[in-house]
Amino acid sequence: MWLFDHPEFDDHEKVLFGHDHVTGLKAIIAIHDTTRGPAVGGCRLWNYARDEDALTDVLRLSRGMSYKSALANLPFGGGKSVILGTPDIKSPALFRAMGRLVDSLGGQYRVAEDVGISVENVEVMAEVSPHVAGTRAGGFGDPSPATARGVFMGLKAAVKAKLGRDDLTGLRVAVQGLGSVGYHLCRLLHAAGAKLVVTDINQEAIARCVQEFGAEAVAPEAIYDQEVDVYAPCALGATIHDETIPRLKASIVAGSANNQLAEERHGEALRQAGILYAPDYAINAGGVIVIAHETRPGGPAYDEALAMQHVDRIHETLLAIFERAEQDGVATSLAADRVAEDRLAPPLSAAAQ
Numbered sequence: 266m267w268l269f270d271h272p273e274f275d276d277h278e279k280v281l282f283g284h285d286h287v288t289g290l291k292a293i294i295a296i297h298d299t300t301r302g303p304a305v306g307g308c309r310l311w312n313y314a315r316d317e318d319a320l321t322d323v324l325r326l327s328r329g330m331s332y333k334s335a336l337a338n339l340p341f342g343g344g345k346s347v348i349l350g351t352p353d354i355k356s357p358a359l360f361r362a363m364g365r366l367v368d369s370l371g372g373q374y375r376v377a378e379d380v381g382i383s384v385e386n387v388e389v390m391a392e393v394s395p396h397v398a399g400t401r402a403g404g405f406g407d408p409s410p411a412t413a414r415g416v417f418m419g420l421k422a423a424v425k426a427k428l429g430r431d432d433l434t435g436l437r438v439a440v441q442g443l444g445s446v447g448y449h450l451c452r453l454l455h456a457a458g459a460k461l462v463v464t465d466i467n468q469e470a471i472a473r474c475v476q477e478f479g480a481e482a483v484a485p486e487a488i489y490d491q492e493v494d495v496y497a498p499c500a501l502g503a504t505i506h507d508e509t510i511p512r513l514k515a516s517i518v519a520g521s522a523n524n525q526l527a528e529e530r531h532g533e534a535l536r537q538a539g540i541l542y543a544p545d546y547a548i549n550a551g552g553v554i555v556i557a558h559e560t561r562p563g564g565p566a567y568d569e570a571l572a573m574q575h576v577d578r579i580h581e582t583l584l585a586i587f588e589r590a591e592q593d594g595v596a597t598s599l600a601a602d603r604v605a606e607d608r609l610a611p612p613l614s615a616a617a618q
């Protein structure tokens with residue numbers, strides 16, 4: 266299939282295919298939109314069944330980053346990169362080759378961690394390029410606590426919009442996935458007085474939340490059937506589909522997972538079921554927001570308070586999306602796209618040129 270006809274092409278500005286014969290690096294960098302600024306997005310290492318799958322993945326993910334940055338009001342565009350292969354191809358030489366590929370774009374794309382790529386791996390890329398985010402030198406390290414804080418603020422906005430409440434005391438929340446983000450979300454919810462029902466495939470992760478937060482543990486498959494107010498997917502994507510929607514007793518879906526809707530139409534299906542959905546790329550932007558605030562060569566030092574104020578604005582962003590959905594009579598997932606597209610549109614003066 267030719268790139269320009271690809272179903273996920275969606276007017277990408279640039280797609281770079283890179284290969285390094287010494288280290289065996291095979292990578293694709295996709296830059297979707299730089300209207301708002303240089304493209305920022307993580308690098309994913311994945312063993313794709315076919316090279317075409319890698320292209321589809323990187324195009325879809327980079328477009329998602331344009332929308333996420335626009336909704337979070339960041340001076341960034343959307344981009345993403347993928348390295349094709351299994352974890353055993355990892356080596357400092359390979360990450361330096363990837364760093365050089367990123368550097369060849371002269372700052373149009375800024376790379377960071379994603380699935381399969383650690384802070385240490387991006388720090389090796391940073392040895393050969395200044396266009397690397399998410400290193401410890403940037404000031405904050407692991408972005409997951411910031412992502413959890415943003416999800417907490419977005420969840421509170423959904424509770425306000427749907428249940429008319431400002432406090433979370435006694436609110437019942439089902440958290441699926443107790444990893445880097447899910448654990449910190451549980452900590453914040455517990456401190457706010459919420460009651461937790463949790464699940465994970467990792468028993469140690471469950472035990473920690475039961476012990477520290479008095480959470481009730483359930484089997485992974487049972488999480489959809491709980492008598493709760495909120496379902497918070499913080500594990501894998503695509504958990505919202507034709508089989509799970511009728512099982513949900515929650516009136517709100519608000520969690521960190523990427524690509525929560527199995528298909529776009531499930532946004533409307535949630536609306537029809539009377540469930541308020543906090544769109545994933547709006548509520549889970551805390552990580553990319555702190556990346557926007559990190560220290561850059563020659564720039565101001567990372568200011569934690571300022572970065573957290575920005576993360577907390579996810580609350581207002583979510584309220585604006587809920588309002589737009591109400592006004593337009595559409596699903597919140599569609600309303601979020603519309604708000605993001607308004608912000609991605611070039612200014613009228615530029616469009617006229």
Ligand code: NAD
Pocket residue numbers: 408409410412441442443444445446447464465466467470485499500501502521522523549550552
């Ligand atoms: P993680 O790998 O640290 O945690 C995921 C957890 O989910 C693990 O504990 C895992 O055991 C559990 N899990 C896997 N399959 C499960 C299943 N079927 N049922 C229940 N639990 C299951 O990942 P994370 O960094 O916490 O990210 C969680 C989600 O949020 C991912 O979808 C990620 O893409 C998204 N996200 C994360 C960040 C971030 O800053 N870390 C930012 C934006 C989005």
